[in-house]
Ligand SMILES: Nc1ncnc2c1ncn2[C@@H]1O[C@H](COP(=O)(O)OP(=O)(O)OP(=O)(O)O)[C@@H](O)[C@H]1O
Protein backbone atom coordinates (compact mmCIF):
# COMPACT_ATOMS: atom_id res chain seq x y z
CA UNK A 1 0.00 0.00 0.00
CA UNK A 2 1.29 3.45 -0.92
CA UNK A 3 1.09 5.90 1.97
CA UNK A 4 2.75 8.80 0.15
CA UNK A 5 1.82 9.48 -3.48
CA UNK A 6 3.28 12.46 -5.27
CA UNK A 7 2.51 13.43 -8.84
CA UNK A 8 4.10 16.28 -10.77
CA UNK A 9 4.77 18.31 -7.65
CA UNK A 10 6.25 21.75 -8.29
CA UNK A 11 7.07 24.68 -6.00
CA UNK A 12 8.24 28.04 -7.20
CA UNK A 13 9.56 30.90 -5.06
CA UNK A 14 9.62 33.79 -7.54
CA UNK A 15 12.31 32.83 -10.03
CA UNK A 16 13.53 29.87 -7.99
CA UNK A 17 12.14 26.50 -8.96
CA UNK A 18 12.68 24.79 -5.60
CA UNK A 19 10.80 21.58 -6.48
CA UNK A 20 10.56 20.73 -10.16
CA UNK A 21 7.89 18.28 -11.31
CA UNK A 22 8.62 15.56 -8.78
CA UNK A 23 6.72 12.24 -8.76
CA UNK A 24 7.19 9.20 -6.56
CA UNK A 25 5.47 6.84 -4.14
CA UNK A 26 6.38 5.50 -0.72
CA UNK A 27 5.06 2.19 0.58
CA UNK A 28 3.79 1.54 4.08
CA UNK A 29 6.64 0.55 6.39
CA UNK A 30 9.34 1.87 4.12
CA UNK A 31 12.23 4.09 5.20
CA UNK A 32 12.50 6.47 2.28
CA UNK A 33 15.29 9.03 2.00
CA UNK A 34 15.56 12.23 0.04
CA UNK A 35 19.26 12.79 -0.54
CA UNK A 36 20.63 16.01 -1.93
CA UNK A 37 22.97 18.95 -1.39
CA UNK A 38 22.19 22.33 0.16
CA UNK A 39 19.35 24.08 -1.57
CA UNK A 40 18.27 21.00 -3.53
CA UNK A 41 14.65 21.44 -2.44
CA UNK A 42 14.44 18.76 0.28
CA UNK A 43 12.89 20.94 2.99
CA UNK A 44 10.49 22.56 0.53
CA UNK A 45 9.18 19.17 -0.55
CA UNK A 46 8.90 17.90 3.00
CA UNK A 47 7.06 21.06 4.06
CA UNK A 48 4.50 20.51 1.31
CA UNK A 49 3.94 16.92 2.45
CA UNK A 50 3.43 17.98 6.06
CA UNK A 51 0.98 20.72 4.94
CA UNK A 52 2.92 23.79 6.06
CA UNK A 53 3.60 24.90 2.48
CA UNK A 54 1.33 24.87 -0.58
CA UNK A 55 2.63 23.54 -3.90
CA UNK A 56 2.54 25.70 -7.02
CA UNK A 57 1.18 22.73 -8.97
CA UNK A 58 0.90 18.96 -8.81
CA UNK A 59 -0.68 16.71 -6.22
CA UNK A 60 0.43 14.98 -3.03
CA UNK A 61 -1.47 12.42 -0.98
CA UNK A 62 -0.27 11.47 2.46
CA UNK A 63 -1.89 8.58 4.37
CA UNK A 64 -4.55 8.55 1.67
CA UNK A 65 -5.47 12.24 2.01
CA UNK A 66 -4.79 15.05 -0.43
CA UNK A 67 -2.57 17.56 1.37
CA UNK A 68 -4.43 20.55 -0.05
CA UNK A 69 -7.95 19.29 0.52
CA UNK A 70 -7.54 17.56 3.89
CA UNK A 71 -4.56 19.11 5.69
CA UNK A 72 -6.00 18.40 9.16
CA UNK A 73 -6.57 14.73 8.35
CA UNK A 74 -2.98 14.52 7.13
CA UNK A 75 -1.71 16.17 10.32
CA UNK A 76 -3.47 13.58 12.47
CA UNK A 77 -1.63 10.79 10.70
CA UNK A 78 1.88 12.20 10.68
CA UNK A 79 4.64 13.19 13.06
CA UNK A 80 7.19 15.81 12.01
CA UNK A 81 10.71 16.73 13.07
CA UNK A 82 11.67 19.97 11.34
CA UNK A 83 15.18 20.85 10.20
CA UNK A 84 15.68 23.46 12.91
CA UNK A 85 15.18 22.61 16.57
CA UNK A 86 11.75 23.86 17.67
CA UNK A 87 11.73 22.90 21.35
CA UNK A 88 10.99 25.37 24.11
CA UNK A 89 14.37 25.48 25.80
CA UNK A 90 13.11 27.03 29.02
CA UNK A 91 10.80 24.08 29.62
CA UNK A 92 11.75 20.55 30.62
CA UNK A 93 11.61 17.61 28.25
CA UNK A 94 8.42 16.36 29.89
CA UNK A 95 6.75 19.78 29.61
CA UNK A 96 7.61 19.97 25.92
CA UNK A 97 6.07 16.56 25.31
CA UNK A 98 3.06 17.35 27.47
CA UNK A 99 2.12 20.54 25.62
CA UNK A 100 2.50 18.85 22.27
CA UNK A 101 0.39 15.89 23.36
CA UNK A 102 -2.37 18.17 24.64
CA UNK A 103 -2.35 20.15 21.38
CA UNK A 104 -2.91 16.84 19.62
CA UNK A 105 -5.76 16.00 21.97
CA UNK A 106 -4.14 13.01 23.67
CA UNK A 107 -6.03 12.53 26.97
CA UNK A 108 -4.04 13.15 30.13
CA UNK A 109 -3.83 9.63 31.57
CA UNK A 110 -2.82 8.22 28.21
CA UNK A 111 -0.36 11.07 27.71
CA UNK A 112 1.33 10.41 31.03
CA UNK A 113 1.98 6.81 30.04
CA UNK A 114 3.03 7.75 26.56
CA UNK A 115 5.64 10.22 27.85
CA UNK A 116 7.13 7.56 30.14
CA UNK A 117 7.18 5.08 27.28
CA UNK A 118 8.77 7.49 24.84
CA UNK A 119 11.37 8.87 27.23
CA UNK A 120 12.46 5.26 27.79
CA UNK A 121 12.52 4.67 24.06
CA UNK A 122 14.85 7.61 23.42
CA UNK A 123 16.83 6.82 26.60
CA UNK A 124 16.20 10.18 28.23
CA UNK A 125 14.35 9.03 31.38
CA UNK A 126 16.98 10.63 33.61
CA UNK A 127 16.82 13.90 31.74
CA UNK A 128 13.13 14.21 31.11
CA UNK A 129 12.56 16.65 34.01
CA UNK A 130 15.57 18.79 33.19
CA UNK A 131 15.27 22.03 31.22
CA UNK A 132 15.93 21.48 27.54
CA UNK A 133 18.54 24.25 27.45
CA UNK A 134 20.81 21.91 29.40
CA UNK A 135 20.54 19.17 26.74
CA UNK A 136 23.17 18.43 24.09
CA UNK A 137 22.20 18.74 20.41
CA UNK A 138 21.75 14.97 20.19
CA UNK A 139 19.45 14.89 23.22
CA UNK A 140 17.31 17.66 21.76
CA UNK A 141 17.01 15.76 18.51
CA UNK A 142 15.95 12.62 20.38
CA UNK A 143 13.37 14.56 22.35
CA UNK A 144 12.01 15.99 19.10
CA UNK A 145 11.61 12.47 17.73
CA UNK A 146 9.71 11.48 20.88
CA UNK A 147 7.53 14.57 20.53
CA UNK A 148 6.72 13.70 16.92
CA UNK A 149 5.57 10.25 18.06
CA UNK A 150 3.36 11.35 20.92
CA UNK A 151 0.04 10.88 19.07
CA UNK A 152 1.03 7.53 17.48
CA UNK A 153 1.41 8.74 13.90
CA UNK A 154 1.52 6.34 10.96
CA UNK A 155 4.15 8.27 9.08
CA UNK A 156 7.14 10.06 10.55
CA UNK A 157 8.74 12.94 8.62
CA UNK A 158 12.28 13.85 9.57
CA UNK A 159 14.11 16.81 8.01
CA UNK A 160 17.85 16.14 8.37
CA UNK A 161 17.45 14.12 11.57
CA UNK A 162 21.15 13.86 12.36
CA UNK A 163 22.41 17.18 11.06
CA UNK A 164 25.48 18.28 12.96
CA UNK A 165 25.42 15.37 15.42
CA UNK A 166 28.53 13.38 16.28
CA UNK A 167 28.93 9.99 14.54
CA UNK A 168 28.02 7.94 17.61
CA UNK A 169 24.80 9.85 18.25
CA UNK A 170 23.90 9.60 14.58
CA UNK A 171 24.11 5.79 14.68
CA UNK A 172 21.96 5.90 17.81
CA UNK A 173 19.27 7.92 16.07
CA UNK A 174 19.36 5.48 13.13
CA UNK A 175 18.70 2.66 15.58
CA UNK A 176 15.60 4.42 16.94
CA UNK A 177 14.30 4.93 13.43
CA UNK A 178 14.86 1.29 12.48
CA UNK A 179 13.14 0.12 15.65
CA UNK A 180 10.11 2.30 14.94
CA UNK A 181 9.70 0.60 11.62
CA UNK A 182 10.41 -2.89 12.95
CA UNK A 183 8.30 -2.73 16.10
CA UNK A 184 5.51 -0.38 15.05
CA UNK A 185 5.45 -0.57 11.25
CA UNK A 186 5.87 3.20 10.99
CA UNK A 187 6.69 4.63 7.58
CA UNK A 188 9.61 7.06 7.65
CA UNK A 189 10.28 9.84 5.17
CA UNK A 190 13.53 11.63 5.80
CA UNK A 191 15.78 14.12 4.08
CA UNK A 192 19.52 14.04 4.37
CA UNK A 193 22.65 15.26 2.71
CA UNK A 194 24.66 12.48 4.39
CA UNK A 195 25.60 9.70 2.05
CA UNK A 196 26.08 7.12 4.77
CA UNK A 197 22.71 7.94 6.30
CA UNK A 198 21.01 7.31 2.97
CA UNK A 199 22.99 4.15 2.39
CA UNK A 200 22.79 2.54 5.81
CA UNK A 201 19.36 3.61 6.93
CA UNK A 202 17.09 3.90 3.90
CA UNK A 203 15.34 1.13 2.00
CA UNK A 204 14.98 3.45 -0.96
CA UNK A 205 16.56 6.74 -1.85
CA UNK A 206 15.69 9.55 -4.24
CA UNK A 207 18.68 11.66 -5.18
CA UNK A 208 17.60 15.26 -5.70
CA UNK A 209 19.50 18.15 -7.22
CA UNK A 210 18.10 21.57 -8.21
CA UNK A 211 14.58 20.44 -7.35
CA UNK A 212 14.63 17.39 -9.62
CA UNK A 213 14.90 13.70 -8.83
CA UNK A 214 17.92 12.55 -10.78
CA UNK A 215 17.91 8.94 -9.62
CA UNK A 216 15.80 6.73 -7.38
CA UNK A 217 16.01 3.19 -6.06
CA UNK A 218 17.53 0.93 -3.43
CA UNK A 219 20.98 2.21 -2.44
CA UNK A 220 22.62 -1.03 -3.56
CA UNK A 221 20.94 -0.85 -6.96
CA UNK A 222 22.01 2.76 -7.44
CA UNK A 223 25.62 2.03 -6.61
CA UNK A 224 25.64 -1.13 -8.70
CA UNK A 225 25.05 1.04 -11.77
CA UNK A 226 28.68 2.06 -11.47
CA UNK A 227 30.31 -1.20 -12.35
CA UNK A 228 33.76 -0.13 -11.20
CA UNK A 229 35.94 0.24 -8.15
CA UNK A 230 37.02 3.60 -6.83
CA UNK A 231 40.64 4.33 -5.95
CA UNK A 232 41.63 7.35 -3.87
CA UNK A 233 45.22 8.54 -3.75
CA UNK A 234 46.07 11.43 -1.44
CA UNK A 235 49.25 13.29 -2.38
CA UNK A 236 51.09 16.21 -0.81
CA UNK A 237 50.96 18.22 -4.03
CA UNK A 238 48.62 21.20 -4.32
CA UNK A 239 49.91 22.72 -7.57
CA UNK A 240 46.97 22.52 -9.94
CA UNK A 241 49.10 22.54 -13.06
CA UNK A 242 51.10 19.55 -11.88
CA UNK A 243 47.95 17.72 -10.84
CA UNK A 244 46.56 18.31 -14.32
CA UNK A 245 49.67 16.71 -15.80
CA UNK A 246 49.46 13.77 -13.45
CA UNK A 247 45.91 13.14 -14.52
CA UNK A 248 46.90 13.34 -18.16
CA UNK A 249 49.72 10.84 -17.66
CA UNK A 250 47.40 8.49 -15.82
CA UNK A 251 44.79 8.84 -18.54
CA UNK A 252 47.37 7.92 -21.15
CA UNK A 253 47.86 4.65 -19.33
CA UNK A 254 44.44 3.55 -20.39
CA UNK A 255 42.87 2.20 -17.25
CA UNK A 256 42.00 5.48 -15.63
CA UNK A 257 38.69 7.18 -16.11
CA UNK A 258 36.40 9.60 -14.31
CA UNK A 259 39.15 11.12 -12.22
CA UNK A 260 38.82 14.20 -10.17
CA UNK A 261 40.73 16.24 -7.66
CA UNK A 262 38.89 16.65 -4.39
CA UNK A 263 39.71 19.60 -2.18
CA UNK A 264 41.88 17.58 0.19
CA UNK A 265 44.50 16.78 -2.51
CA UNK A 266 42.96 13.45 -3.27
CA UNK A 267 42.97 12.01 -6.76
CA UNK A 268 40.04 9.78 -7.43
CA UNK A 269 39.84 7.17 -10.15
CA UNK A 270 37.27 4.74 -11.43
CA UNK A 271 39.02 1.52 -12.35
CA UNK A 272 38.02 -1.98 -13.43
CA UNK A 273 40.27 -3.74 -10.98
CA UNK A 274 41.82 -1.80 -8.10
CA UNK A 275 44.49 -4.40 -7.29
CA UNK A 276 45.88 -4.11 -10.82
CA UNK A 277 45.45 -0.36 -11.12
CA UNK A 278 47.11 0.72 -7.87
CA UNK A 279 50.69 -0.42 -8.71
CA UNK A 280 50.37 1.29 -12.08
CA UNK A 281 49.15 4.51 -10.46
CA UNK A 282 52.15 4.45 -8.12
CA UNK A 283 54.48 3.94 -11.05
CA UNK A 284 53.08 6.90 -12.98
CA UNK A 285 53.04 9.23 -9.97
CA UNK A 286 56.62 8.36 -9.12
CA UNK A 287 57.63 10.22 -12.27
CA UNK A 288 56.13 13.41 -10.82
CA UNK A 289 58.05 13.30 -7.55
CA UNK A 290 54.98 13.65 -5.39
CA UNK A 291 54.67 11.97 -2.04
CA UNK A 292 51.76 9.61 -1.67
CA UNK A 293 50.18 10.04 1.75
CA UNK A 294 47.33 7.61 1.56
CA UNK A 295 45.82 5.09 -0.81
CA UNK A 296 42.45 3.42 -0.46
CA UNK A 297 39.89 1.81 -2.64
CA UNK A 298 36.25 0.93 -2.25
CA UNK A 299 33.13 -0.13 -4.03
CA UNK A 300 31.15 2.85 -5.36
CA UNK A 301 29.04 4.76 -2.84
CA UNK A 302 26.07 7.04 -3.36
CA UNK A 303 28.59 9.89 -3.38
CA UNK A 304 30.04 8.35 -6.55
CA UNK A 305 26.57 8.01 -8.04
CA UNK A 306 25.91 11.69 -7.35
CA UNK A 307 29.27 12.66 -8.80
CA UNK A 308 28.64 10.61 -11.92
CA UNK A 309 25.20 12.13 -12.48
CA UNK A 310 25.98 15.77 -11.70
CA UNK A 311 29.74 16.11 -12.12
CA UNK A 312 29.81 17.58 -8.61
CA UNK A 313 30.71 16.13 -5.27
CA UNK A 314 28.07 16.38 -2.56
CA UNK A 315 30.87 17.28 -0.20
CA UNK A 316 31.75 20.33 -2.26
CA UNK A 317 28.48 21.85 -1.18
CA UNK A 318 29.38 21.57 2.44
CA UNK A 319 31.65 24.58 2.60
CA UNK A 320 29.72 27.29 4.38
CA UNK A 321 27.39 24.69 5.69
CA UNK A 322 29.28 23.93 8.89
CA UNK A 323 28.62 27.44 10.11
CA UNK A 324 24.92 26.98 9.49
CA UNK A 325 24.89 23.78 11.54
CA UNK A 326 26.84 25.35 14.35
CA UNK A 327 24.45 28.27 14.55
CA UNK A 328 21.38 26.35 15.42
CA UNK A 329 22.84 23.52 17.41
CA UNK A 330 24.55 26.00 19.67
CA UNK A 331 23.22 25.89 23.21
CA UNK A 332 21.64 29.07 24.32
N1 LIG B 1 10.52 30.78 1.60
C1 LIG B 1 11.37 30.82 0.57
N2 LIG B 1 11.42 31.90 -0.23
C2 LIG B 1 12.26 31.96 -1.29
N3 LIG B 1 13.10 30.95 -1.64
C3 LIG B 1 13.08 29.85 -0.88
C4 LIG B 1 12.23 29.72 0.26
N4 LIG B 1 12.44 28.52 0.82
C5 LIG B 1 13.39 27.92 0.06
N5 LIG B 1 13.78 28.70 -0.96
C6 LIG B 1 14.76 28.36 -2.01
O1 LIG B 1 14.37 27.12 -2.57
C7 LIG B 1 15.50 26.29 -2.82
C8 LIG B 1 15.35 24.99 -2.06
O2 LIG B 1 15.48 25.23 -0.66
P1 LIG B 1 15.29 24.09 0.42
O3 LIG B 1 15.38 24.73 1.75
O4 LIG B 1 14.07 23.31 0.11
O5 LIG B 1 16.57 23.19 0.14
P2 LIG B 1 17.17 22.01 1.03
O6 LIG B 1 17.46 20.91 0.08
O7 LIG B 1 16.32 21.71 2.18
O8 LIG B 1 18.55 22.62 1.51
P3 LIG B 1 19.34 22.49 2.93
O9 LIG B 1 20.24 21.30 2.75
O10 LIG B 1 20.10 23.76 3.01
O11 LIG B 1 18.35 22.33 4.02
C9 LIG B 1 16.70 27.11 -2.42
O12 LIG B 1 17.20 27.73 -3.57
C10 LIG B 1 16.14 28.12 -1.45
O13 LIG B 1 16.90 29.29 -1.45
Ligand SMILES: [Mg+2]
Pocket residue numbers: 042043044083159
Ligand atom coordinates in the same frame (compact mmCIF):
# COMPACT_ATOMS: atom_id res chain seq x y z
MG1 LIG C 1 16.61 21.66 4.18
